[in-house]
Amino acid sequence: MTKQTTKWFTSWFDTPFYHILYKDRNTAEAQAFMDTLTDYLNIPEGGTILDLACGKGRHARYLNKIGYDVTGADLSENSIAFAKQFENHRLHFVVHDMCKPFAKQFDAVFNLFTSFGYFEHDEDNLNTIKSIKTNLNEKGLAVIDFMNSEQVIANIVSEEVKMIDDIEFYLKRFVDDGYIIKDIKFTVDGEDYHFQERVRAFMLSDFEALFEEAGVYLLDVFGDYKLRKFHSKTSERLIMIFK
Structure with a gap:
């Protein structure tokens, strides 16, 4: 018997096998990226961050460790159940559909490690951008860390x-x-x-169109976790800062 998923992200992410396949992700690189990113964004001391599609919370936990009030949100009930063991008064995890606005606003919203473009319907991608905008406070900034599809x-x-x-x-x-x-x-x-x-093979131009339709403003684009210039043919990542 073969077990197969149709709406892949609601079941694959909830299996232990997903986490086994990706167990060798570079934790040091992820933490260095969070240091660089929060410094660049100049998030206020003790500021609030929403880690959208947080998985088991590796980014959220580190962001909390370096001083931020963090909420991790993910559709995977198993991932959130695992992450909840690390909760404290300034670190919380909830099951949440990122197509829908969250119940509060934040100084920053992070969508990291290509956690976008899963949906079958284009309106869900647009609704996610609109929800991120709603989740930002007046001075808040958002980040989408996506693969560089062309590369x-x-x-x-x-x-x-x-x-x-x-x-x-x-x-x-x-x-x-x-x-x-x-x-x-x-x-x-x-x-x-x-x-x-x-995952939708979104290029920068596709995101620019989504941002325009959602009424958000693209501020900066970077090509790797050290926030170096984006080059469409060679950069490893497509990291976009917007509000």
Whole structure:
């Protein structure tokens, strides 16, 4: 029997296998990015940050550690249940759909590590931008940290096998109908699993169109976690600051 998901992000992110596949993410790099980003944005001491699509809270926990009042929000109930063990009076985690406005406003809203462009319907991407705008206070700033789709497509690895925690993950990557797709297959305890990650291959121009329609203003664009200049053909990331 093969277990397969249709609305991939509501089930794949809720499995332990997602976190196994990505367990080797660079924590030091993520923390250095948070240091650089919060310094650049000049978020007030003790300021409030919404980490939108926070996963298990690795960014949110570090942001709280360096002095911010942080709310982590994610659609994955399992990820939020895990993150809640780290809560304190200035760190909270909630299950939340990022297409909808949050109940309060913040000094900053972060959407990190390509946690955008999952939706099947374009209006959901637009509604997410509109919600982020609603979630900002008068001086608040928002950040979307997205992949650089042009660079990813040019350097795509079509097939790969990864052995992690005795699980052999078979990965296929391809571009189809405006989406960058990762096909993921593996077997655990004699049961076959099949998941897909589908992320819209948004370019900077696509975000600019979304921002204009949502009535937000793009302030800066960077190409990596050290906030160096964005180059469409070579930069690893597409990091956008807006309000």
